[in-house]
Amino acid sequence: MGNAIFQPSHFAAVVLFALFASTVFGITQREKPRDMIRYGIYCFVLFVASAIVLSWLMYFIAR
Amino acid sequence: MATEENKKTSTKSGSQEGFVYLPLIAGWLVPGGGHFLLRKWGRGALLAASILGMFVLGLLMQGKVYAGAHDILDLLGLAGDLGNGLPYVLSRMLGLGDVQVQVTTADWGTRFIVVAGLLNIIAAVDAHNLKTGRKS
Numbered sequence: 001m002g003n004a005i006f007q008p009s010h011f012a013a014v015v016l017f018a019l020f021a022s023t024v025f026g027i028t029q030r031e032k033p034r035d036m037i038r039y040g041i042y043c044f045v046l047f048v049a050s051a052i053v054l055s056w057l058m059y060f061i062a063r
Numbered sequence: 064m065a066t067e068e069n070k071k072t073s074t075k076s077g078s079q080e081g082f083v084y085l086p087l088i089a090g091w092l093v094p095g096g097g098h099f100l101l102r103k104w105g106r107g108a109l110l111a112a113s114i115l116g117m118f119v120l121g122l123l124m125q126g127k128v129y130a131g132a133h134d135i136l137d138l139l140g141l142a143g144d145l146g147n148g149l150p151y152v153l154s155r156m157l158g159l160g161d162v163q164v165q166v167t168t169a170d171w172g173t174r175f176i177v178v179a180g181l182l183n184i185i186a187a188v189d190a191h192n193l194k195t196g197r198k199s
Contacts, residue, residue: 008124027106
């Protein structure tokens with residue numbers, strides 16, 4: 001692992017973060033498998049959508 | 064109604080056999096370990112893949128593994144990193160993540176490692192809840 005470097009784009013990093021975090025949230029915060037999947041997808045969409053919205057917000061604030 | 068309540072009580076007391084905190088400790092030391100111990104193979108595998116995936120990607124992004132606490136922010140980072148359990152100990156033993164690299168992805172990698180630890184704590188507590196019958 002010493003020389004291997006993973007350099008994702010900012011958006012790819014956000015998607016990976018959202019994927020892993022929402023998987024754990026889905027499994028731990030709901031009891032039934034169907035609810036777990038639905039909650040996991042809900043969290044994933046919220047993570048990615050909020051990142052996109054906040055990014056555009058910061059883009060306009062910086063101008 | 065009474066029968067259903069009795070059933071719930073018997074399930075609850077049945078799941079509390081043995082050392083109640085074992086899934087919590089196993090889940091902390093090995094990501095997904097608590098769920099494996101309770102024979103929740105699918106959940107355990109997904110949790111392990113997510114948490115270890117996040118930890119390894121954090122290291123591959125040249126993220127920093129906190130070794131000590133020089134200020135309050137370092138202390139919070141260290142607390143998060145310690146949540147990873149054995150992967151944290153292993154990375155410290157192998158000297159992974161001990162060099163601060165000045166690239167943007169290294170900063171994200173550091174956050175990935177900290178968040179992996181925090182997610183692992185949530186997963187370990189979930190395993191404990193399954194053991195005590197608080198969750199099915």
